[in-house]
Amino acid sequence: MVKPRNPIMVDEAINKVMRHKWEAETELVSLENCDLRRLAAPFIATHNIPFFHKSPYDGFAIRAEDTKYSTDEDPVVFEVIDYIGAGQLPRNELGEGQATRIMTGAKIPQGANCVVMLEDCYTYQKDGIHYMELAKKMEENQNIIKEGSELAKGTLLVDRGAIINPGIKALLATFxxxxxxxxxxxxxxxxxxxxxxxxxxxxxESGKIYNSNAYMILSQIKRAGGDPSYYGKLDDDVTSSYSRIKRVLQEVDILITTGGVSVGDFDLMPELYNMLGATTLFNKVAMRPGSVTTVAVKGKKLLFGLSGNPSACYVGFELFVRPMIRGIMHQKNVCMKRVKAKLDDDFPKMNPYTRYVRGQLSYQGRELYVQLAGIDHSNVVSSLAYTTCLIEIPGGKEKYEKGDELEVLLLEDMEGQANFR
Amino acid sequence: MVKPRNPIMVDEAINKVMRHKWEAETELVSLENCDLRRLAAPFIATHNIPFFHKSPYDGFAIRAEDTKYSTDEDPVVFEVIDYIGAGQLPRNELGEGQATRIMTGAKIPQGANCVVMLEDCYTYQKDGIHYMELAKKMEENQNIIKEGSELAKGTLLVDRGAIINPGIKALLATFxxxxxxxxxxxxxxxxxxxxxxxxxxxxxESGKIYNSNAYMILSQIKRAGGDPSYYGKLDDDVTSSYSRIKRVLQEVDILITTGGVSVGDFDLMPELYNMLGATTLFNKVAMRPGSVTTVAVKGKKLLFGLSGNPSACYVGFELFVRPMIRGIMHQKNVCMKRVKAKLDDDFPKMNPYTRYVRGQLSYQGRELYVQLAGIDHSNVVSSLAYTTCLIEIPGGKEKYEKGDELEVLLLEDMEGQANFR
Structure with a gap:
């Protein structure tokens, strides 16, 4: 007996899924291997940057008050008492009439309150003592980068859930x-x-086709940030399929199946959900492709029954599984980023339902354009190769023409946005 | 003795680097682990898709000519001789007045030339024989997906060097x-x-800072597609540094150093390049930050001497190392994608040189906007966390204002473009 299915709207379907969100545990990884992982906690500056008053130039650290009477005609002379390379510490506190040779980035010695650039100084040696002569006046704090002036201890640097990029990795190293x-x-x-x-x-062999959906989904899971595992193919036998799914469900957080959700003789998944005692959240969505996408929940675990059709499978994953993976990983922006773009092709198809059509985003000047990524037959896999976004084509209108503005969902973008719309 | 340095333009510097491009060897990886790798050869369809004439619907395969006289009043009756599930092969060739029950995706049996949808048929059983009654006319080839109609054998699917995304992975599985x-x-x-x-x-400890550049570069290398390896820190001793660098150079394809390229007391790299017998391609670029970026070549190996300053280091990597890595990996689009965007902040800085300022791209409607990613002091690392592009601010003009259009280089985009401009 085939039960009638009531399609729900895409937004509602996403909300139904996200109500079952939970938050993943955390783990420690080495700095070298943290790329593209998500930060488990808000990242707060644990010390001032710079950590000490430092010099922006090669030059001499002195006391500004010693230059009060310095002029071109009557330069003031300092005794050079120390030399501080970058990473070296000042050995001597500086007193009246004394100067310390200092390198870019080095710590300002005690007693000094400004730095004179090397090119402003005349240096010489006499009786084994180094002297520096300065023919200009300096002000207190001149050419000193103050402790904490770049970043104060306690500043929130990056939020929890942020994806670690080269900049964040640099910051992690910095602290x-x-x-x-x-x-x-x-x-x-x-x-x-x-x-x-x-x-x-x-x-x-004739009559058969290669399984492409499973491998596609494995790759989509990686792109969304999850850890995929392929468990092979179910056979047609309900009993063995049931025990297989039950076992797999113990090992994973989320189970995705592809195929077996349409209304047809061999459609397996609805029956298996029943046997598992899983609650079906929905089994039909008002969209094309992917209308038969089914999601069920068993305890904390979600079961996504995606269509066996490559496009429908692809779209179903990005609309419903991606936000769940990102939510579990503490990200606020769980949904795909939605932008507007000008259609660069005609889309003459009769279109009673909202469609998510594979698109390729491009830039012309500072404007976004989108092209159809190849033939959009739902069973043609080749255009998926060029897909960088999904074009949302609202239902009801007969056709869209080149130049029409539409909304598109970005697939390669990592930032995302909090809500579907 | 400090030799004067002659700055060259960014474009020229990139060209000088790219002249030393070579192409990496190839290797076999499993389908499961091929994500984000680059295809070593043009990817050509090795068989027709579909591989056989197939049915788009659940229904019956018949001969169209048998429906010639079929009407509502006088439906034609077929004997059902076979049942083909998806993945099953037809067992019987179909003759006059015969029908084969067929599932979506299954192979059309010999003799049949059209498919009737299940809902158009009336079925019954009599004396153990299955019959199907049809009250409409059909045409030859109606509801048959022809072999090769989606994709013909020999079609170029994706070019060499393409980065394997979920769609390409699906295609690889398909073949x-x-x-x-x-x-x-x-x-x-x-x-x-x-x-x-x-x-x-x-x-x-006071006077010291954490090494952040090396870790940042390791992450940038991964983002560009390369395989990074960290060899630690050089000490100040030229002899030991020389033997260290010489040894590392035997193990790697490209060597990146950070720091030691400025004109100053401890500046190490120019001397080491000399000792190695490496040819310096340039040691000053007409840009900020990163003007001291130095690139040398020794045999087939490139030595990139990036600045010790985090921003300069970051920019130097993306402008000069990224295209080399992508070129070695057979990609045509070696440079960052350049788009136009409206400045969303004022940039009041005096600006005699072309600057590459850290920016954060955003979308308003279908237009691109760019904000400054935090304070752009070249020594402040925190804004790198939010950097998704580099804003190119041409030199010469006093200042740029909110609303001005500028060109930006995209950092997270994988498509890229062939030339810098």
């Missing part, structure tokens, strides 16, 4: 983190269904 | 590649210089 607390990647299992499917290491 | 020939990542060594540097696992 001496050789280990970084990051969010554990949720473990996401993928299972394919369909007797027609061959694995890529099998020989092609 | 049964369980192993993928990808381009070997160039091995890139990083060495820091500077006695003031502490490693992140050391305790902070």
């Amino acid at each position: 001496g983190y050789h280990q970084v607390e990051v969010i554990k990647k949720p473990l996401i299992g993928v299972i394919a269904t369909g007797t027609e499917l061959l694995e890529p290491d099998e020989d092609l | 049964g590649y369980h192993q993928v020939e990808v381009i070997k990542k160039p091995l890139i060594g990083v060495i820091a210089t500077g006695t003031e540097l502490l490693e992140p696992d050391e305790d902070l």
Whole structure:
């Protein structure tokens, strides 16, 4: 018996999924291996930057008050008492009439309150003593980078959930983190269904097709930040499929299946959800492709039943699984970034439902344009290669023309946004 | 003796570097681990898609000519001789007055030339034989997806050097590649210089700063697609530094150093390049920050001497090292993608040189905007965290204001472009 399905809107479907969000635990990784991981805690400056008053120039540290009467005609002479390279510490406190040779970035010695640039100084040696002559006046604090002037201890640098990029990694190093607390990647299992499917290491035979969806999803999981694991293919037998799914569900945080959700003779997943005692959140979404996307929940674990059709599978993942993975990983911006773009092709298709069409974003001047990424037959996989966004084509209108403005969802962007709209 | 340095333009500097491009070897990786790797060869469809004539619907495969006289009043009756599930092969050739029950995606049996949708058929059983009644006419080839109609064997799918995304991975699976020939990542060594540097696992002490540049570069190398390796810090001793660098250079394809390139007492790299017999391509670039960026070549190996200043180091990497890494990895679009954006902040700084300022890209409607990513003091590392692009601020003009249009270089984009401008 096939039960009628009531389609729900995409927004509502995302909300239903996100209500089951939980937050992943954290783990320590080495600084070297933290790239693209998510920060587990707000990143706060643990010391002042700079950590000490420092010199922006090669030159001499002196007391400004000693230059009060210095003029071109009557330069003031300092005795050079110390030499501080970068990373070296001043050995001597500086007194009246004394100067310390100082390198860029080095710590200002006690007693000094300004730095004279090397090119303003005339140096000489007499009786084994080094002298520096200065023919100008200086002010207190001149050419001194004050402790904490770049960054005060306690400043919030980056929020929790931020994806570690080269800049954040540099900051982590700056504050001496050789280990970084990051969010554990949720473990996401993928299972394919369909007797027609061959694995890529099998020989092609007539009547069969290679399983491409599972590998595509594994890659989409990585892009979204999760840790994918492929569990192979279910056979048609409900009993063995049930025990297989039940076992896999113990090992993973989220289980994605592809295929077996349409209304048809061999459609497996609805029955398996029942047997598992999982609650179906929805089994039809008012969109194309991917209308048969089904999501169920069993305890804390989500089961995403994506379509067996490559495009529908791709879209279903990005709309519903991506936000969940990002949410679990403490990110605020769980949804894809939505921008406007001018359509660079005609889209003459009759379109009663909202469609998510594979697009390729481009820039002309400072404006965004979007092209259809190849033929958008839902069963053609080749255009997915060039897809960098999904074009949202609202239902109801007959057709869209080149030059029309539409909203698109960015797939390669890492920033995202908090809500779907 | 400090030799005078002649600054060259950024474009010229990139060209000088790229003249030493070579192409990396290839290697086989498993389909599961090919994400974000670069394809080593043009990816060509090795068979037709679909691989056989197939049905787009659940229904019955029949001969169109048998429906010639079929009407509402006088439907034609077929004997159902076979049942083909997806992935199953037709067992029987179909003759006059015969029908084969067929599932979506299944192979059209010999003899059939159209498919009737299930909902158009009335089925019944009599004396153990299955019958199907049809009250409409069909045409030859109706509802048949022809072999090769989605993708013909021999079609170029994706070019050499393309970065494997979920769509390309799906395509690889579609053509049964369980192993993928990808381009070997160039091995890139990083060495820091500077006695003031502490490693992140050391305790902070006055006068010293943590080494952040090396870790930042390691992350930038990963983002550009290379394989980074950190070789620690050089000490001030020229002889030991020389033998260290010489040894590292045998292990890596490219060597990046940070620091030691300015004109100053402890500036090490120019001397080491001399000792190595490396040819300096340039040692000053007409830009800020990063004007002291130095690039030398020794045989096939490039030595990038980046500034010790975090911003200068960051910019120097993206402008000069990134294109080299991408070029070695057979990519045509070696440079960062350049787009136009409206400045969302004032930039009142006096600006005699072309500057590359850290920016954060944003979208308003379908237009691109760019904000300054924090304070742009060249020694402030914190704004790097939010940097998603470099704003190119041409030299010569006094200041730029909010609303001015400028060109920006995208850092997170993977597409890139062939030339710098």
